[in-house]
Amino acid sequence: MRERNGATAIVIGAGIAGLVTARVLSEHVDRVTVLERDRLPQDAVTRRSVPQGRHAHVLLATGQQLLAGWFPGLIDELVRAGAVPLDAKDLVWHQAGAHRIRSDLGFLTMSMSRPLLECTVRERLLRQRSNVSVTDETAVDRLILEGGRVAGVRTDGTEHRADLVVDCTGRNTRFLDQLARAGFPAPEVSTIRIDTAYGTRTVRRRPDDLDGTLALVVDDPARGHRVGMMVPVEGGRWIVTVGSLHGDVPPTESAEYEDFARSLPSPAIADVLARAEALTPVLSHRMPTSRRRRVERLERTPPGFLVLGDAICSLNPLHWQGMSAAALQARALGRAVERHGPASPALARDFYRRAARVVDVPWRIAAGADFADPRTSGSKPPGTGLVNRYLDKVFLACHTSVPVARQTLRVQNLLARPQSLMTPAMVIRVLLAARRSPARVETPAGPAVRRRPVA
Structure with missing residues (x-):
């Protein structure tokens, strides 16, 4: 030294x-x-x-x-203070038209405020x-x-x-x-112009919420890039955050906020909000x-x-x-x-x-995910369009392939580089698994997929 x-x-x-x-x-x-x-x-x-401390946060692996x-000793102290140990297998993630197959990172992460x-x-x-x-x-x-x-x-x-x-x-x-x-x-x-807006409410967590599942993420860029996440935190609470891009601002009045959550492709967040005890008003934040x-x-x-x-x-x-x-x-x-x-x-x-x-x-x-929305403008990294077209296949493959879902989760947690999803062996696995996705739809021109960025 x-x-x-x-x-x-x-x-x-x-x-x-x-x-x-x-x-x-x-x-x-x-x-x-x-x-x-x-x-x-x-x-x-x-x-x-x-001010963002009031909203849902995820500490990546x-x-x-x-x-x-x-x-x-930090992790033990966080658990004693009420942080929730979270196995990646407990994560419900609805993306690209269906739920990801459950996969893990090999260790527990912590969820807390x-x-x-x-x-x-x-x-x-x-x-x-x-x-x-x-x-x-x-x-x-x-x-x-x-x-x-x-x-x-x-x-x-x-x-x-x-x-x-x-x-x-x-x-x-x-x-x-x-x-x-x-x-x-x-x-x-x-600069990438996204005009992100989101609203957060903290509610009481019940043991039967999501059948005991610890966290949930949903997104639907095909209908305006609306995103929702619900994470467990200390004190027996959920922090629920819903948001969108380009001026689609979540409302702060309770009924309209629940309606916004109901517009997501999975009803799970809205169902919890409908029956949970609200502990805070809806708090909003915006980032252009x-x-x-x-x-x-x-x-x-x-x-x-x-x-x-x-x-x-x-x-x-x-x-x-x-x-x-x-x-x-x-x-x-x-x-x-x-x-x-x-x-x-x-x-x-x-x-x-x-x-x-x-x-x-x-x-x-982040740029690749944001530029999947055609309204996004600004400094677009070279090759983003090509990469996003391949990621469409990756997200479909995550519905049925545990190895693809696990490696995608590792990339999103910054444990592996994105190139690890593009090796020859992985590309073959992705293309085969994507064909089995329940989210694939048929069009007169042949098979089509709905585009999804990384949430």
Whole structure:
């Protein structure tokens, strides 16, 4: 391990991205200070700067594996707090006109609310890493620029010096604008216009809901790309989120919200809503674009400063990839710091290139799904149309083939690369299994399928 030599780091933002970044940096510097503008609650409740915390979240398997490695005992503590162990075989997934055949990942994942995960990770970080501190109710006003590098931050007139500052404040970060005004180039931005809107209600979970099945996902892009998901969380609750793209906004009044859920291709979510005790009103959120800053293309960036998480790549939240993508970026940061040290002028270029490779997979998965809707516009990755035509077959094959369904689940959980679905042996398996799908329909021109993106 590289010598620390008294190095220090500041992480701006105490969300999941900021917490895992602090954990990784704690192995390479003497002191890590996390600065958060919100007042951090002691309990697992939603806070102002994370409005999406009220909605359904899924921690993908790769994100869970990274968190479990960084925070020993985390999974057991989450279970004690009420998180629900979830076998992939318990997932009911209606896609491409029929239900996927049940398959597994070989281990349990956890289902919980975003506030419970964040609160538990923060507590374990402070308990297990003595060189990390978190200071809340402290808004960072600006970066300290000296001699062409970032030397720290200012908060309400107070200077906080550090060898490295990592911005984890999200897609609307202000600090790249400050650097642009100081003469550093702004990164190119790839944008996909989706106008995602979704509404969430928390309801009481009953043992007989879904015949005891733990989670459900349905989608129907052929009728406006409406999506629904229902995940179990602590406190004996379901978090139910329904959404759509391009201005099809779920209503917030109870009866109309249930009607929206009833329009999904499976009635399961609507049936639960109709009989469940509502614990919250319907809460809505809207996100106009997915956005990726091409920081890896920057020719010049100040030493001592990095962005990480949604500031690099902010994806359609209906694809569930944000927390796991941030964890993968944090792992890449650790490797770059190990190679160069926190103060090196070479750190930013190396990390941004590593981060670009990390986010390229979830970006392409999400973009492919979103561009399956013809109303989507923006930065379309090359080959998306061809890949989507093949994925139509993959999703049909998932109705009858356990190996195809399992590998698709691994890709969606970022455990395997999408190319693993395109090996010669897998292509043959996909084409044969797709022919057996109950969702295939006959048209006068011959067999046809209904297009479905990754949910």
